[in-house]
Amino acid sequence: MAIVRNVLAGRIMASRPSSMLIAARSMSSWWQSVEPAAKDPILGVTEAYLADPSPSKVNVGVGAYRDDNGKPVVLECVREAERRIAGNLNMEYLPMGGSLKMVEETLKLAYGENSHFIKDKRVAAIQSLSGTGACRIFADFQKRFRPDSQIYIPVPTWANHHNIWRDAQVPQKTFHYYHPATRGLDFAALMDDIKNAPNGSFFLLHACAHNPTGVDPSEQQWREISQLFKVKGHFAFFDMAYQGFASGDPERDAKSIRIFLEDGHLIGIAQSYAKNMGLYGQRAGCLSVLCEDEKQAVAVKSQLQQLARPMYSNPPVHGALIVSTILGDPDLKKLWLKEVKVMADRIIGMRTALRENLEKLGSPMSWEHITNQIGMFCYSGMTPEQVDRLTNEYHIYMTRNGRISMAGVTTGNVEYLANAIHEVTKSS
């Protein structure tokens, strides 16, 4: 299993001596200085899992939903939408800002069905390449129009957040978030960091179902955070990748955003349909920035488009059509809401099962956090060494920060998983 560990640590693709260059080439390569990139810590896990021949292997790495048989799921509402759109529409370029219908429906989910911000046309929004694309365009936008600003990122966060703001050349700072001792929120330190940041700083917040910890502020805590943001004049950028997926109720999962909106903040939001509509590979999402008035929203939207044009010209249509077909039809939308709840409920059920199994095994540690945390991920508190043991000895694949994707847990593997976790943690 040392091979697996080395693959994950990116050591397999080391540079080879130049004597391996093809002799026939009289010219040496332009690319000699190009080192092999380290494997992506998240997506690399799935690669390693796929390469493992063991029949008992378990993938609790990447955050893609699985049913109780461990299979990927295409929602019924999505299949129906696809049947309706197949072969019908041409594939002409979408406008640079994407599908207007898709964006309209998406904003309603975040801002509220009857939001006056939408009615007053104060939201500058474009269809984006899922959540990643929304964050990247915002980061580029921040760089271009607020070149002095930095982004405050929680510790820990989704690893790609750091890559995104770094490649956009926006300097990063961090703020306290996860409290290892309690496996919960370090609220006092969080508020301290917000207070100590220079006025008018930019903050990245996870709207719900924090990735990777699953630890969310309570409603009361969100209200306090919002108040402190007002005092400090900070800008809140919400990454909402799990609306509907956390509690099963999209309205409830948008609570943090609604609190900020009520309190008068002018926020930015990245939304994704990867998880809650199962549209992972379609790259369907939306970036929005709430502005003072319609005129400003028009200007901001034009600038967001200006950033998108030299990156990909205009966004892909297929996923957008699926979204607007579903959300634009009351019956399909109802079906979707039902299916999202089923997914969320299954995960909540697996949390309970995992915790109960660990407690039944007589684990000396507390596993309350498994059911306290919310969303797709559980921050187990395991060390990288313990994770390596899980992988090498038990063929259980997860990221080395101890994050378990609960979506990969099933009634079929939860006992095996609990047992393995117990084995590697019982002596700690």
Add this chain to the structure above:
Amino acid sequence: MASTMLSLASSSPSSSLSLREINKGKLNLGSASFIPCLDKDKCNPFLKNKSLGRISMTVAVNVSRFEGITMAPPDPILGVSEAFRADTHEMKLNLGVGAYRTEELQPYVLNVVRKAENLMLERGENKEYLPIEGLVAFNKVTAELLFGADNPVIKQQRVATVQSLSGTGSLRLAAALIERYFPGAKVLISSPTWGNHKNIFNDARVPWSEYRYYDPKTVGLDFEGMISDIKAAPEGSFILLHGCAHNPTGIDPTPDQWKKIADVIQEKSHIPFFDVAYQGFASGSLDEDAASVRLFAAHGMELLVAQSYSKNLGLYAERIGAINVVCSSSDAAARVKSQLKRLARPMYSNPPVHGARVVANIVGDPALFNEWKAEMELMAGRIKNVRQKLFDSLTAKDKSGKDWSFILKQIGMFSFTGLNKAQSDNMTNKWHVYMTKDGRISLAGLSLAKCEYLADAVIDSFHNVS
């Protein structure tokens, strides 16, 4: 609560904005109008200066951080279609954006694409994330389509291929790779070229300059100028070449000229960088249209190639293409591919699956592939017919003896008419013919039925407007 205004003066310099001076171009960006701000003391050309004077953060919540933002200019190409849609004149003609239209001037979904989509629907495939580099089956067929399955570069695994967001996305990934591994290296782009090329290199912070290409006197290629400018560029520059069907001019080098271009590039240790957006669309033959790329590969050169399936498979809105980097060893190709992935991850994580599956299904199935080739010949054939009819109409109606044969010599979707801005404006204002201001018309938007009307418009604009 929302209306409470708390007054707290800004205490930190990082949150206040002061007026800035314009930076007189520290980076050599040629004739770019965009000046990047690398220093925080330098100018931000995107903000109105006076708006930067907002110092205090007193109105904490209701004042936007983005107050000073001005309206971006309409896109010169995509903006044309918007103007066309707003026009109510019955004879209006949209020769702006390069999207193929049938003789009835309707958008066209290829039959082979409908078939592929139905197959996919029947199979009920899942929607899981693709790997960062895209669909493996797609990457295989796209490289084979470009180089030929038997090409040594493929057999020796020397091509790093990454699925990307059509041509634009492929160019952008390549630009990011250049910026990271060849800091300071310049890209040379043709004069003129597709409008978005310079935006891509600007946003990727890669300096660029132009090489002569279009000769207005002959309405053809300024070959001597092109060779001379490529020779004069600093060694190790990237030369952006259009593989076939040059956009916007429609003027391609001859096979002999391509050979000379390859020689000069090799001599100067430049790196060829092909933009192939029309393979199959130019001549009607996929292999013929890839001849320039294959010539360079046969020279043993390392090169980059951006591909797009927007036009040749009509998959415009699916955003499907690929960036290919031909390296001198399979080891280098593996390393380059890993770095392309690293650049893609913070841009969009992984590419959209739908278009990739459509392409893989069509190219991977012999029957569908043959059907595709036939449909492509039809599309390219329609354009050739339209060129002929336009030429005939112009020659018949124009009594000045002007040589209109460039229309027949040019190839692909576009024709550079030689009309200047004022003349192009006349085309739109008087004749309701929508085109880009550089004199480019998209023949894909022209029907046989409208050729005579267009000929009248062109003749009038040429001779009566200066």
